Amino acid sequence: MRRSLAIISANPMSLTGVILIALVVVSAALADFIAPFPAHRGAVVDFANFNQPPKWPNIMGTDLVGRDLFSRILYAYRISLILGVVVLALAVPVGIVAGLAAGYIGGRTQFVLMRTTDVFLSIPPLVLAMSIMGVLEPTLANGMMAVTAMWWPWYSRLVFNITLAEKEEGYVLAAELIGASRLHIMFREILPNCLPAIITKMTLDLGFVILIASSLSFLGLGVQPPTPDLGSMVAQGASYLPDSWWLTVFPGLAILVAVFGFNLLGDALRDILGADR
Amino acid sequence: MTSIHLALRSVSKSFRVGARSVRAVEGISVEVAEGECLAIVGESGSGKSTLANLVLGVYAPDAGSIMLDGATLPARRSLANRRMVQLVQQNPLSSLNPKRTVGASIRLSLDVHGIGKPSSRASRIGWLLEEVGLPAEFAERSPAALSGGQRQRVAIARALACESRLVVLDEPTSSLDVIVQARILRLLKDLRAARGLTYVFITHDLAVVRNVADRVMVLKEGARVEIGETARIFTCPEHAYTRGLIAASPVIAQEEQDLRDRLRQGIG
Amino acid sequence: MNAPTLDIRDLRLSFAGYSGTVDVLHGISLTVRREERVALVGESGSGKSVTARSVLGLMQSLQETRISGDILFEGTDLGSMKESERRRLRGTRMSMIFQDPVSSLNPVFRIGVLFREVLARSNPGISAREARERATAVLSEVSIREPDRVLDSYPFQLSGGMNQRVMIAMALVNEPALLVADEPGTALDVTVQDQTLRLMHRLVLEHRTSVLFISHNLGIVREFTDRLYVIYRGRIVEEGPTQAVFQSPGHPYTRALLAAVPRITRNGIPEFDADPALFDAPRIVHEPTGDRP
Numbered sequence: 001m002r003r004s005l006a007i008i009s010a011n012p013m014s015l016t017g018v019i020l021i022a023l024v025v026v027s028a029a030l031a032d033f034i035a036p037f038p039a040h041r042g043a044v045v046d047f048a049n050f051n052q053p054p055k056w057p058n059i060m061g062t063d064l065v066g067r068d069l070f071s072r073i074l075y076a077y078r079i080s081l082i083l084g085v086v087v088l089a090l091a092v093p094v095g096i097v098a099g100l101a102a103g104y105i106g107g108r109t110q111f112v113l114m115r116t117t118d119v120f121l122s123i124p125p126l127v128l129a130m131s132i133m134g135v136l137e138p139t140l141a142n143g144m145m146a147v148t149a150m151w152w153p154w155y156s157r158l159v160f161n162i163t164l165a166e167k168e169e170g171y172v173l174a175a176e177l178i179g180a181s182r183l184h185i186m187f188r189e190i191l192p193n194c195l196p197a198i199i200t201k202m203t204l205d206l207g208f209v210i211l212i213a214s215s216l217s218f219l220g221l222g223v224q225p226p227t228p229d230l231g232s233m234v235a236q237g238a239s240y241l242p243d244s245w246w247l248t249v250f251p252g253l254a255i256l257v258a259v260f261g262f263n264l265l266g267d268a269l270r271d272i273l274g275a276d277r
Numbered sequence: 278m279t280s281i282h283l284a285l286r287s288v289s290k291s292f293r294v295g296a297r298s299v300r301a302v303e304g305i306s307v308e309v310a311e312g313e314c315l316a317i318v319g320e321s322g323s324g325k326s327t328l329a330n331l332v333l334g335v336y337a338p339d340a341g342s343i344m345l346d347g348a349t350l351p352a353r354r355s356l357a358n359r360r361m362v363q364l365v366q367q368n369p370l371s372s373l374n375p376k377r378t379v380g381a382s383i384r385l386s387l388d389v390h391g392i393g394k395p396s397s398r399a400s401r402i403g404w405l406l407e408e409v410g411l412p413a414e415f416a417e418r419s420p421a422a423l424s425g426g427q428r429q430r431v432a433i434a435r436a437l438a439c440e441s442r443l444v445v446l447d448e449p450t451s452s453l454d455v456i457v458q459a460r461i462l463r464l465l466k467d468l469r470a471a472r473g474l475t476y477v478f479i480t481h482d483l484a485v486v487r488n489v490a491d492r493v494m495v496l497k498e499g500a501r502v503e504i505g506e507t508a509r510i511f512t513c514p515e516h517a518y519t520r521g522l523i524a525a526s527p528v529i530a531q532e533e534q535d536l537r538d539r540l541r542q543g544i545g
Numbered sequence: 546m547n548a549p550t551l552d553i554r555d556l557r558l559s560f561a562g563y564s565g566t567v568d569v570l571h572g573i574s575l576t577v578r579r580e581e582r583v584a585l586v587g588e589s590g591s592g593k594s595v596t597a598r599s600v601l602g603l604m605q606s607l608q609e610t611r612i613s614g615d616i617l618f619e620g621t622d623l624g625s626m627k628e629s630e631r632r633r634l635r636g637t638r639m640s641m642i643f644q645d646p647v648s649s650l651n652p653v654f655r656i657g658v659l660f661r662e663v664l665a666r667s668n669p670g671i672s673a674r675e676a677r678e679r680a681t682a683v684l685s686e687v688s689i690r691e692p693d694r695v696l697d698s699y700p701f702q703l704s705g706g707m708n709q710r711v712m713i714a715m716a717l718v719n720e721p722a723l724l725v726a727d728e729p730g731t732a733l734d735v736t737v738q739d740q741t742l743r744l745m746h747r748l749v750l751e752h753r754t755s756v757l758f759i760s761h762n763l764g765i766v767r768e769f770t771d772r773l774y775v776i777y778r779g780r781i782v783e784e785g786p787t788q789a790v791f792q793s794p795g796h797p798y799t800r801a802l803l804a805a806v807p808r809i810t811r812n813g814i815p816e817f818d819a820d821p822a823l824f825d826a827p828r829i830v831h832e833p834t835g836d837r838p
Contacts, residue, residue: 003563006563171371174364174372193375454588455588455761455763455802459804487807511810521736522735522736523809528768528809530810533809
């Protein structure tokens with residue numbers, strides 16, 4: 001623990017990452033208390049006060065129907081984080097099981113699992129998500145499914161590579177000679193040694209999941225109005241540039257802060273956990 | 278008259294390397310008596326590791342059979358078969374899972390084979406650790422907190438946990454410093470006496486062999502060069518290859534130097 | 546020029562890590578005179594490899610190391626040199642042989658190309674033909690019978706023993722004043738190791754090269770060195786002519802080391818159980834691989 005703190009405080013970038021992510025998480029969690037206009041997360045209109053530049057009390061200005069942008073960004077963070085966590089919570093276990101099984105059992109299992117992984121990896125991620133979303137209804141749940149479908153192969157590849165290396169370690173041979181089951185060896189012996197790399201990657205990925213989800217909603221395929229979403233906010237504001245710059249700049253900065261923060265945090269975790277794979 | 282514990286009957290094993298098939302072990306027969314320590318000596322490519330893996334059941338022989346206590350072992354070992362023979366590996370850094378505590382590594386043997394009541398296993402782990410000269414509290418530690426010698430002691434405790442009477446020792450001291458090596462060799466010797474264990478001791482280090490083995494089998498390119506009582510092999514080896522091996526060993530004392538010089542002359 | 550080839554005076558070295566500073570060497574002093582073969586004997590973590598690397602000037606430029614004391618090479622202090630000057634010294638006046646020959650030869654170049662590179666370090670204008678001739682000559686010195694075939698091979702196409710010979714030839718081709726041999730041959734089979742070390746010994750005698758021999762193997766040290774230093778926990782605990790130390794070791798650690806070495810003439814593992822902590826872990830707190838606790 002002392003060492004972790006030392007690593008983080010020794011590197012200003014890591015410290016920045018920790019602070020940024022703390023800000024994002026706190027503002028998303030406490031949106032109800034921080035947001036000056038909590039009701040503006042929904043379908044509220046205030047035409048007397050629409051499309052206003054930043055001024056008190058709308059410190060980031062108002063949108064085209066008069067809602068407070070700052071409040072909407074806080075709630076959008078909440079949605080983004082939930083989306084990121086849910087996507088990873090679904091994708092990571094699938095990737096882990098596929099990677100462990102392919103790496104440890106080998107043979108035909110490996111062939112089937114890793115070729116499937118390769119197929120998914122060979123399709124550009126946004127194209128894959130877009131085609132899924134094109135077929136399905138554009139709802140938050142379907143958006144999560146689409147992003148999940150493109151995310152698990154990265155984890156199966158990561159876990160597969162680590163498993164291949166760990167399989168050669170003496171402790172795996174020892175467990176086999178004792179007579180331990182395959183499941184024990186995969187999940188109790190090898191998996192703990194994959195975790196540092198997985199956790200590091202998950203932290204990095206939270207930023208990218210938010211980015212991809214924003215890209216999808218930018219294209220109109222993600223979260224639907226009136227739910228606040230950073231990507232759709234940028235998309236709507238884009239047609240009013242450069243006059244109504246606040247419509248795009250603040251949501252855009254919000255995406256930047258989250259993605260950048262998770263990246264820096266991921267790098268710091270990589271140092272702390274010693275995962276360099 | 279002691280009984281035969283382990284018997285290999287013309288065991289052969291080849292591996293496919295690309296398109297070719299390479300003989301790793303060729304028609305090896307040997308019997309190891311109950312409580313004996315047989316050293317298997319050879320250089321890289323001699324087949325000594327393959328032989329160890331065959332005894333352990335990592336893979337099955339292509340031809341020949343392996344018998345334990347008079348019964349032929351099947352190609353696919355059962356749980357009961359597994360329990361009869363255990364391994365101590367060369368590198369204790371790799372043989373213990375860095376993410377599991379010492380206690381958890383030892384406990385696996387007890388759990389898999391259902392040794393002792395689950396509630397008594399913690400104290401059993403403590404006894405095993407004490408038997409190999411470590412405090413029982415080490416069960417809570419991670420391997421990273423242990424020195425190389427201590428890790429090797431844990432690996433030995435894990436091998437003992439299965440209550441196997443046959444232990445394959447694969448270069449168990451090669452990655453250790455010399456004083457630690459001496460301590461581990463002493464421990465292995467004491468354990469063999471106390472538990473009546475049979476050892477198959479794989480090594481390239483002839484000086485170690487001289488100190489631990491009852492008999493020595495010298496391997497070269499998968500075939501047996503010679504086999505005999507340790508003292509006899511070292512004083513008058515029959516085969517030039519054995520003489521060369523002994524004569525190439527680094528020595529520190531004059532009497533060793535004399536032996537080496539005598540053997541070198543024999544090589545010509 | 547009467548300065549010894551290598552003169553280390555009160556070398557202290559520590560690593561600064563996240564969890565604080567770790568002292569590795571606590572004042573090492575040792576001398577390698579001209580044409581002398583000196584061993585630095587110790588176990589893992591004793592600081593012997595760090596000392597060797599300091600001599601080669603590899604530790605001085607690392608950010609996390611703090612070094613004090615002098616390392617005089619032929620009378621000149623390495624610490625007062627620029628990094629570029631130290632680099633120029635390596636492979637020319639001072640060369641090295643490592644434990645693992647295969648990983649210390651760059652696998653993507655043929656041996657001939659590697660040789661030319663080494664030769665160009667001391668003679669940048671050397672022609673391809675001249676380099677090849679020199680390489681052929683020195684390869685035959687290390688008893689390689691088909692120098693042309695070896696020069697046209699990649700390192701992985703040669704056996705471990707052959708690679709080790711190539712390493713020795715490369716280390717000696719520029720006629721260095723000092724050869725630092727870090728556990729040479731340890732990765733090889735015992736018979737190949739024996740041949741290789743004999744070959745190296747013959748060559749350093751012929752070329753009158755001084756040698757700093759880093760080893761944990763007392764048998765090898767006994768056979769191939771004139772004088773030895775025993776290093777334990779970053780300190781020199783004993784030094785003297787090799788034969789004398791083997792006959793009457795002075796320090797308890799040296800005595801324990803000698804007693805612990807198994808002999809090929811008798812069955813005699815000593816009892817060390819009187820004090821289990823004694824010499825059990827002569828490691829300093831750092832791990833050579835760099836993973837911190």
